[in-house]
Amino acid sequence: MTYALAIHGGAGTILRSKMTPEKEAAYHAGLARALAAGQAVLDEGGAALDAVVAAVCALEDEPLFNAGRGAVYTSDGTQEMDAAVMEGATRRAGAVAGIFGPRNPVKAARAVMERTPHVLLIGEGALSVAREAELPFGDADYFHTDSRWDALQATLAMRAEGRETDDPARRHGTVGAVARDRDGHLAAATSTGGMTAKAPGRVGDTPIIGAGTFADDATCAVSGTGHGEIFTRWTAAAEVAARMRHRGESLEQAASHVVMQDLAPNDGSGGLIAVDAAGRIAMPFNCEGMYRGCVTDGADIRTFIYR
Secondary structure, three states: OOOEEEEEEEEOOOOHHHOOHHHHHHHHHHHHHHHHHHHHHHHOOOOHHHHHHHHHHHHHHOOOOOOHHHOOOEOOOOOOEEEEEEEOOOOOEEEEEEEOOEOOHHHHHHHHHHHOOOOEEEHHHHHHHHHHOOOOEOOHHHHOOHHHHHHHHHHHHHHHOOOOOOOHHHOOOOEEEEEEOOOOOEEEEEEEOOOOOEOOOOOOOOOOEOOOEEEOOOOEEEEEEEOHHHHHHOOHHHHHHHHHHHHOOOHHHHHHHHHHHHHHHHOOOEEEEEEEOOOOEEOOEOOOOEEEEEEEOOOOOEEEOOO
């Protein structure tokens, strides 16, 4: 039995015209560190759930990505984060929405799964569970990044002029991981700061099980990144599994159909990562690029940005 791990750091946020060699190298390094964190768990025979949480924590700790430390700002100048985890053996799941404080929102989502009878908690209720789990918290200085604050100010300035930006970098961005462990179990984890200048209280697809996050040992584990409202309306993550289960499609066929034929024609820019019960990986996207990477048992870590 072998393992497989894939991660993403957001799709639709990578304009070649704004990419520098230094920045590109930094993104590749951040992705590689996250893959190494998850791989270390799987190399020791650890569970897929532990691996995806470790990988997503590494991405949340990296300010380059829109999750945890690099979360974007709402229109009010606050940060509200969403996260979810799901394991495929029993379809246990946990999620949090609209929270600020835990350094790793994905750990708060796992605490909801393991410490409560619920799937999704928001606001203070989610924070209470995180505190009871003794998770590390950060303050405003910890989560602040100049680039995210500057992006908010630019977006608000455009709105004041009656214009909206078409730059996908301000529209969405997420991190996530999917894995199959050596026991054949699957898991998925996703985390996000949401959309730049989003309305306070807005929740995207990330913490919605079946939309941005899904795992089922019989089919696949999925983590999405993109235009959250469309991923939610098309139940993107669960649709990949449904096409495999009901139509007998391969992981690659199902994932590609959802991304290219369901989401793309309906303003659903973005992509997803997925792994199936046999450890096969799919990472389709319908936009200019997607920060992503993968590693399998006995193979080297690989990271990608563009096609």
